[in-house]
Amino acid sequence: MLLVALSAKSQTTVTGLVTDGREPLAGANVFIIGTIDGCLTDSLGRFSFETSKQGELTLRVTFIGFDDYTQPLSILSPLTSHPSPLTIRMHERATAIDEVVVTASTYSFGKSDNFKTMDALDVVMSGNSCGDIVAALQTLPGTQKVGENGKLYVRGGESDECQTFVNGMHVLVPYSTNVENNAVRGRFSPFLFKGINFSLGGYGGEYGQALSSVLPMETTDVATGDKLGVSASFVDWNVGGTKAFTKSSLSFNADYTSMGLYNAFFPDRFDWTRPYRKLSGEAQYKADLSSATVLKTYVGYDLTSVGQHVDDRRLSLTEHNIYANATLKTNIGKGYTLFTGIANSTVLNDIDDALTLGDHYHNSRNEVHLKAELRKVFSSVLKLSAGVEDYIRHSTKRYDTSSYSLDYHLLSAHADAQLRLVPKLFLNLSARGEYASYHNDWLLMPRATLSYVPNKRFQLSAMIGRYSQTANDDYIAMSGRQLSQSTADHAILSMQYSDHNTLLRIEPYYKKYHHLPLLGQNGLYTADGYGKSRGVDVFIENHGIVKNLITTFSYSFNDSERFYLDYAEPQTPDFASRHNLRLSLKYAFGKTIIGLSESYASPRHYSVGDTPYYNSVDANVTYLLSPKVIIYTSLNNILGRTNIFRYEADGTAVTATRDRFFYIGIFVSLKNNKAYDISNF
Amino acid sequence: MTFLIFKLRVLAIALALMATISVNAQESVPMQALIGQSLRSLQQPTPENFLNCIAQLKRIDAMFPDSIQPKYQSALQCLNFSVMNPHAGQTENLLAEAEQTIAQMEKMKNADQSDICTLRGFLYMVRIVQDPAQNGQRYYLTVMQNYEKALRLNPNNALAQQLQQKFLEGMKQQTN
Numbered sequence: 096m097l098l099v100a101l102s103a104k105s106q107t108t109v110t111g112l113v114t115d116g117r118e119p120l121a122g123a124n125v126f127i128i129g130t131i132d133g134c135l136t137d138s139l140g141r142f143s144f145e146t147s148k149q150g151e152l153t154l155r156v157t158f159i160g161f162d163d164y165t166q167p168l169s170i171l172s173p174l175t176s177h178p179s180p181l182t183i184r185m186h187e188r189a190t191a192i193d194e195v196v197v198t199a200s201t202y203s204f205g206k207s208d209n210f211k212t213m214d215a216l217d218v219v220m221s222g223n224s225c226g227d228i229v230a231a232l233q234t235l236p237g238t239q240k241v242g243e244n245g246k247l248y249v250r251g252g253e254s255d256e257c258q259t260f261v262n263g264m265h266v267l268v269p270y271s272t273n274v275e276n277n278a279v280r281g282r283f284s285p286f287l288f289k290g291i292n293f294s295l296g297g298y299g300g301e302y303g304q305a306l307s308s309v310l311p312m313e314t315t316d317v318a319t320g321d322k323l324g325v326s327a328s329f330v331d332w333n334v335g336g337t338k339a340f341t342k343s344s345l346s347f348n349a350d351y352t353s354m355g356l357y358n359a360f361f362p363d364r365f366d367w368t369r370p371y372r373k374l375s376g377e378a379q380y381k382a383d384l385s386s387a388t389v390l391k392t393y394v395g396y397d398l399t400s401v402g403q404h405v406d407d408r409r410l411s412l413t414e415h416n417i418y419a420n421a422t423l424k425t426n427i428g429k430g431y432t433l434f435t436g437i438a439n440s441t442v443l444n445d446i447d448d449a450l451t452l453g454d455h456y457h458n459s460r461n462e463v464h465l466k467a468e469l470r471k472v473f474s475s476v477l478k479l480s481a482g483v484e485d486y487i488r489h490s491t492k493r494y495d496t497s498s499y500s501l502d503y504h505l506l507s508a509h510a511d512a513q514l515r516l517v518p519k520l521f522l523n524l525s526a527r528g529e530y531a532s533y534h535n536d537w538l539l540m541p542r543a544t545l546s547y548v549p550n551k552r553f554q555l556s557a558m559i560g561r562y563s564q565t566a567n568d569d570y571i572a573m574s575g576r577q578l579s580q581s582t583a584d585h586a587i588l589s590m591q592y593s594d595h596n597t598l599l600r601i602e603p604y605y606k607k608y609h610h611l612p613l614l615g616q617n618g619l620y621t622a623d624g625y626g627k628s629r630g631v632d633v634f635i636e637n638h639g640i641v642k643n644l645i646t647t648f649s650y651s652f653n654d655s656e657r658f659y660l661d662y663a664e665p666q667t668p669d670f671a672s673r674h675n676l677r678l679s680l681k682y683a684f685g686k687t688i689i690g691l692s693e694s695y696a697s698p699r700h701y702s703v704g705d706t707p708y709y710n711s712v713d714a715n716v717t718y719l720l721s722p723k724v725i726i727y728t729s730l731n732n733i734l735g736r737t738n739i740f741r742y743e744a745d746g747t748a749v750t751a752t753r754d755r756f757f758y759i760g761i762f763v764s765l766k767n768n769k770a771y772d773i774s775n776f
Numbered sequence: 777m778t779f780l781i782f783k784l785r786v787l788a789i790a791l792a793l794m795a796t797i798s799v800n801a802q803e804s805v806p807m808q809a810l811i812g813q814s815l816r817s818l819q820q821p822t823p824e825n826f827l828n829c830i831a832q833l834k835r836i837d838a839m840f841p842d843s844i845q846p847k848y849q850s851a852l853q854c855l856n857f858s859v860m861n862p863h864a865g866q867t868e869n870l871l872a873e874a875e876q877t878i879a880q881m882e883k884m885k886n887a888d889q890s891d892i893c894t895l896r897g898f899l900y901m902v903r904i905v906q907d908p909a910q911n912g913q914r915y916y917l918t919v920m921q922n923y924e925k926a927l928r929l930n931p932n933n934a935l936a937q938q939l940q941q942k943f944l945e946g947m948k949q950q951t952n
Contacts, residue, residue, distance in 0.1 A: 122866055124831040131810055131835045135827060157834065159869040159876075319924035341928060386889070643909045683909050722947065 107170050110143040112136075113156055113183045120185060123158040127168065146170070161185040189518035190548060191475035197521065197546045199556035199589030200298075200602060202235050204291040225729060225758050228291065229270070229281035232310070234677050236632035236649035237295040237602075240696040240709050241670050242740040243749050245278030246270060249295050250604060251628030251655030251671050252307030252583075255567060260302065260311040261287075262391055264420040265486065267440030267462040269310075271373060272414040274403050276740075276749045277365075282397055282416065284348070287379075289315040295632070296604060297558030297587045300509035300525030300542060301468065304486065306564040306583040306608070314391055317381045318344035321766055328760035329357045335377075336766065343382035350375040363752040368409050369402030387426035394419040408448035415443040420464075431471045434482070438464040449494070456494045460568065463487040476515040483508045490568040499572035503533035505565065521546045529563055533576045538563050540582075552594055558587040566620070570612040574620040581622070582609045596639030603631040611659035624659030626668075643683045651675040669741060672696040672709070686719040690729075701742040709738045728759040810836050811849055818853070826857040827866065830873075844887055848895070851877040852935075855898045862906040874899055890930035897922030898939055919943055 113123045119140025126133025132146035146152075149170050156164040164185055224230035229247055232238060239248040246254035259269035261283070270279045285291075290313040294302075302309045323336040335348035355370035377395040384390055397416040402409060420438035427433050440462045449456040468482030486505040492498055511525040523544040530537050542560030563580045565571065571578050587604040611624030630653035637646045652674060658665040679692035692713045698705040715729035732738070732755050739748045814832040817825045830853045837846035854874035858867045878895050881887045900915040900922070923943065926936035 122827070122869070124834050126831075126835045126838070129839055131814070131832050131839075133831065133835055135831050155838065159872050319921045319928060339928075638910065645910075 106145040106147050107149075108143060108145050109154070109168070110141070111181060111183060113140045113142065113158075113185060115161070115187065116184050120158055120161075123156050123161075123185065125154070125156045125183075128153040128155050128165070156183055156185060158185055160188055162188045189475070189515065192478045192513050192515050192521070193472045193475075195515075195521055195546070195548055197523070197544060197548070197556055198554055198591055198600075199544065199546065199558055200296050200587050200604075201292055201294045202232075204293075225756075226285060227280040228283060228285050228312075231285070232293055234647065234649065234679060234692070235293065235295075236600075236634045236651045236675075236677075237308075239651070239653065239670065239672055239675050240694060242278060242709065242738060242751060243276045245280065247308070247310070248670055249308040250606065250630060250632075250651075251653045251668070252606070253668075253670070256305060256307035256564065256583075258302070258305035258309050258564075259283075260309060261393065261418075261420060261438075262314055262422045262436065263301070263311065263434065263466060263468075264422060264436045264438035265304070265440070265462065265464040266418055266438070267460060268416055268418075268442045271397060272399050272412065272416070272444070273371060274401055274410060274412055277371075277752060282375075282395070282418075283312070284350075284377075287314050287377075287393075288312045295602075296585045296606070297542070297544060297560055299523060299544075300511045300527040300540075301480070301482065303484075303507050303509070303527055303529060303562075304505065304564050306562050306581060307606070314379065314381070314393060316389075317342065317383050318346065322346075322764070323766035324762065324764045326760055326762040328758060329360070330354055330758070331760075342384075343380065346377075346379040346381075348375075348377040361753065361757070364750070365752055366404035367402065368404055369400060369411065371399075371401040373397055373399045384425075389424050390421070392419075392421040405448075408452050410449065411447040413445045415441070417441045429471075430473075431469060434466070434468045434470070436464075436466045438462075440464075454495065456492075458490070458492045458494075460490040461488065478513040479511065481508075481510040488568075492569070492572070497569075497573070499568075501533070501568050501572055501576075503531065503571075505532070506530045519547060519549050521548060525560075529580070531565060531580055533571060534579050536579050538580060538582070552592060554589070554591045556587075556589040558585065558589070560585050566612040570620045573618075574612070574622075577622075578612055578620055579610050579622045581611050581624075583607065584609075596637055598634070598636045600634045601631065602633075603629075605629045608657065608659075611657065613659050614661045624657070624662075626655065626657030626659060626665070628653060628655035628671075630654055641682075645681040647677075647679050649675075649677045667700045669699055669701055672699050688717040690715040690717075699741060703742045703744075703746045706739045706741060706748075709740070710734075710736055711738065723764040725762045726759070727762065729757070731756045731758075807836060807840050807843060807845065810839075811845060815849065815853075821856075821860070823857065823861055823864065826853060826860075829853055830857065830870065842884075844881060844884060844891075847877050847881050847884075848891055850874075851881070851895050852898075855895065855902055858902045859898075859905055862902065867906075871899065871902065888930070890926045890933045890936065893922045893926035893929065894933060894936040894939065897926065897936070897943075901939065901943060916947075 113120045113125065113136045121136055121138045121140060123136040124133065125136060125142045125144070127146055127148055130146065130148055132144060132148065134142050134144040136142045152168040152170060154166050154168040162185070164183055166181070229245065232247060233240065237250050241248050241254070244254065247257045248254050249257050259266040269282055271282050273279050292311050295308045298309050302311070318337045318339045320339050321337060326333045331350060331352040333348065333350045335346065337344055337346040352373040353370055358367060358370050375395065375397045380392045382390045395418050399414045400412065402411045418440050420436060422434065422436035424432065424434050442460045444458040446456040448454065464484065464486055466482065466484040468480060470480040472478045484507050488504065489502050491500045507527060507529040509525060509527040511523065514522045516522050525542045527540045528537065540561040540563060544556055544558045546554060546556040548554050561582055561584050563582045565580050566578050584607045585604065587602060589600065589602045591598070591600045606628040608626035610622035611626060612620045612622065613624035615621050630651060633650045635648040640646055653671055654673065655667060655671050656665050657668045674697040676695040677692065679690065681688060681690045694709070694711045696709040698708055711732045712734050713729065713731045714733055715727065718726045720726055735754045737750055737754050739750055741749045743749060811833065814829050814836065817829050830850060833846050833850040833853060837850055840846055851874045854870040858870050861867055878892060878899065881892055897919045900918045903911045903915050904919065923936050923940035926933050927940065
């Protein structure tokens with residue numbers, strides 16, 4: 096109700112009521128445009144203010160989350176005007192296309208108000224991760240426990256179906272290396288990144304060459320201050336620092352890992368001729384070239400060596416892994432953002448006594464990844480992006496009769512359109528075309544996601560799409576270069592509910608694989624393999640059971656079957672376990688955080704029989720000793736259960752190198768006063 | 777890790793007083809007068825006065841949509857209210873307003889990047905005050921980096937200096 100009355104001083108009093116159509120809105124800002132005459136609505140949505148203005152005026156009402164409301168207001172003369180009374184109804188503002196964040200099938204880590212905003216320290220302190228991003232991600236539903244190599248297996252897919260991207264650029268080998276049946280770690284420090292988005296399927300057109308999942312990670316921005324830090328433990332020693340300039344920063348990091356000391360104190364089941372050792376060096380240069388242009392560069396080098404007695408052999412492994420990338424993101428005007436990037440991965444492996452006494456295995460792999468993408472938000476209902484990229488690959492293998500040299504490239508183009516169909520209903524349409532030069536074949540892969548986002552608490556999404564990936568180079572070489580790309584069709588339904596204390600996400604999915612590599616009777620691989628994987632993932636995170644306690648529960652059911660590689664018939668792949676469960680607790684008090692987690696995986700199927708179930712209870716404690724010093728300690732598999740990960744063909748059980756692993760590390764900031772800034776980047 | 781943040785009431789009052797004298801001289805005189813008039817109500821920094829002041833600053837912003845100053849003051853007072861009343865019914869809306877306003881400022885060509893960094897740091901600092909146990913660890917570095925960047929861009933940014941100092945004091949209380 097809008098009433099206009101007269102005051103004794105020729106002031107007009109404007110009064111009325113503001114509602115959202117059902118309830119009164121308290122705290123709405125009601126005023127006359129061009130003046131500061133106005134007021135806030137009271138708890139009953141009522142307002143009343145005076146104005147001395149006359150003439151054709153405009154009344155405006157604003158309230159966060161609602162469209163601004165305006166209406167003409169005619170006050171010709173305070174003595175004569177008698178405007179009609181009005182009720183003001185505000186309409187909820189529809190989420191703009193660049194504001195909506197569809198969370199379906201993706202877990203995001205970084206600085207935001209959303210749940211699961213794990214940052215670098217969360218990764219370090221997560222259960223038994225010991226600072227490994229890959230191990231930390233294995234706390235999420237959809238991942239499976241494959242202890243003998245520690246890699247990411249997602250929703251019934253092989254580990255190499257999950258691809259890693261740093262600042263949008265592909266990483267050919269994101270893991271460190273080790274001898275067979277030893278878990279590897281992700282090669283990147285969690286402290287490099289400000290954001291990690293782990294997509295378990297249904298991703299857009301930007302990402303290719305990944306059948307199951309992608310792990311895009313965004314490095315931190317230009318550093319704002321100088322840093323210098325060191326860390327030490329039984330197994331690794333690290334030093335690093337950053338020099339910050341006005342608009343740029345230069346960082347370095349050096350790390351040495353050796354199991355020698357640990358093995359001496361806590362011998363394991365293996366007979367090492369040379370303990371696992373890794374020497375790593377990394378450098379980054381980042382610059383804000385202008386307010387609209389950001390340059391990020393990264394280069395990292397890992398040298399790994401390890402020797403082991405296997406039967407009568409003295410296996411000796413050496414790997415050089417070099418990765419470098421440079422990206423430039425710039426706003427080129429009129430709302431367009433241009434992204435360009437180049438990345439190079441080179442991995443050299445040499446193994447003596449690899450399979451037989453006196454043999455020598457050599458493998459070198461190189462990939463250059465070129466990428467350009469243009470993005471623009473056209474309006475509140477339409478966002479478009481389109482790009483091209485090229486993967487140029489070369490690999491050489493020398494081992495007895497199976498030597499080969501392989502050169503090919505994968506050219507692709509993609510386009511993504513994000514649309515708001517009607518308020519609260521969003522559609523993401525994308526298409527990706529890929530050309531594989533070694534086989535001269537083209538693939539067109541449409542993808543779509545329909546999301547209903549009625550409010551910040553609830554999301555419902557349906558995703559469907561086709562994804563492709565080349566088989567690994569060994570299989571391509573052993574097919575006479577006739578192996579077409581494998582494809583996987585994803586269908587995912589996602590429901591998420593969150594409130595202040597709890598996040599619940601349920602995601603059933605179905606994947607159908609085509610053209611998987613299959614070993615024929617003539618010893619050549621063909622693209623006649625196939626498979627399927629279906630299941631449901633459940634994730635619950637709660638912050639409200641007890642103050643300062645974070646509880647997470649994740650459960651995955653997976654039912655998968657494949658006919659590929661040397662399988663004689665379709666069967667459940669041996670890496671897949673039907674049930675994976677993880678429960679973790681994190682409690683903070685004073686300067687201490689205690690973490691406790693329970694992991695369970697159901698038996699895995701082998702021709703010689705099923706493995707026993709996997710179970711591990713892990714604990715960790717983080718203590719802030721002083722503003723510059725953090726101590727972290729963890730004990731994996733407290734109960735000491737001997738978990739059998741898999742069986743060899745002859746029935747030999749493969750277990751972890753040791754049942755328990757104890758870690759204690761100290762992280763010291765030398766240069767600054769930041770308690771949590773133990774990162775050297 | 778528990779991150780018991782300090783009492784910021786004194787700080788907020790200081791900021792409110794400082795805000796009354798920090799109107800940019802290059803902005804138009806009527807606008808300065810209006811902003812000054814609005815901010816003077818914060819000499820008695822009651823929640824009601826804060827809310828009315830913020831509403832007035834929004835109206836001034838509507839009068840001078842191309843000016844930075846009303847936006848800056850509006851975001852700053854939203855944060856001041858929030859830091860003093862971290863769990864009030866209006867706080868979430870005001871934090872959303874502040875975030876929206878900072879995003880608008882970032883798109884303006886004549887925006888002072890040092891001021892924007894200061895407001896961003898303050899925004900995350902309020903988040904820590906709201907929930908120290910959960911947000912302390914999560915946002916600590918973001919707060920520090922924003923203040924550092926603000927001071928790198930403008931070493932004389934008094935607000936950034938004060939907020940950074942206060943934040944470091946809080947850190948010491950917690951970690952020593």
